[in-house]
Amino acid sequence: MSTVRGQYVHAQQDWAVDQERLRHDQALHYIGENAMFCLLWTARDHEAGLVGLCPVCASDRISKAYGQASRNKCASCFGTRFEGGYRALIVRPAVFTDADDSQSFTARGTVAPQEVHLETTSDFRVHSGDYAMRATGERLQLRVPQRTTLRTGFGTPYQREVATAYNLTRAAVEDPDSVAYMIPPATDALTTILSRSGPTPPSFADVEVIRAPLIPLYERD
Template sequence: MSTVKGTYVRSQQNWAVEQERQRHNQALYMMGENTLFCLMWTARDYDQGLVGLCTVCASDRVSQAYGQASRNKCPSCFGTRFEGGYRALIVRPAIFTDADDGQSFTARGVVAPQEVALETTSDFRVHGGDYAMRATGERLQLRSPQRTTLRTGFGTPHQAEDATAYNLARAGVEDSTSVAYTIPPATAPLVTILTRSGATPVSFDDIEVIRAPLIPLYERD
């Protein structure tokens, strides 16, 4: 009796990655909603020389001593301590789960947290502390994302080449007093932007701001 052996494929099959990405993106554009993602500067960006310290709140003695912004609601850096606050404002389709209202006791008193899960495209990288802004006017702070890559051979998968749905994350709805609501645009213009209609997909080039690579070079693995 003969034995059927599997086929050994050493080289990466790029077509498999591309097809899987297209399926994910098609579902996102068909079923998702336009969402404005605000990607904040991080300490690693500063270490790489991509951004400087905030000229408003990062030069006083408190900030220099503790290595953090002296004001959470700084109008220049939005509490990040880095110049400009964010490295990118981009619009991407995203699918959100439903959120249930509830209450919990914390050090700040009784709060009503709402946490959802979301999925968006894999062409950018989110970090814990970034924000997602919805057409409902809500602003959510993102938690650390999960990684979903497609293995097509024996090599190590990397986000830029193999990710199909990297940005799977949980997010919590921010209170209206949060610093997130000081980040432009304001609520009314935000709703107008995200409810645009016309071409498919709608262009948002006029409002997007990209100050650094959407997938930093030091995080491409």
């Protein structure tokens, strides 16, 4: 008797990736909320020639010596040291867990950060230090995200091809005195924007700002 064995699929199955992404996005729209993400410029963006240094706080001797912004609450770069501060302001559906109260000891004393987990779409990349803004007015600083990819055959599963939920990350609520609250829009305008509703997902093209690729070319693999 001959034994029938299953065969490995050598070619990537694009339909499988598309279906999994669709399921993730449907769940985000169904049980999630609209959130605005502020993607900050990074040193790698500067090295790639995508952005220059902040003309306000990155030209003095302190900044040049230490490679850091000379002031945290710079209204021009929001403490990033790079011109404009952010490469994108976009609105995406996201699911947030409830906040967990905790205490930690920092150089500023004992603080009680509220930390949550969130998941959003995979069409952009967040970095540690980026921000998420909610309709409640809260602004959260994002931690290092986790990668979730779908392997459908031999080969390396690159994010741009098979990512289904790359932006699965932790986030901590920022203090109201944080530089995060200097980033536009103001709290009242933010609440109005994120409260848009309708029979289909509303458009946010009029408020989004995209100054560079949402997934930088040097990070697409």
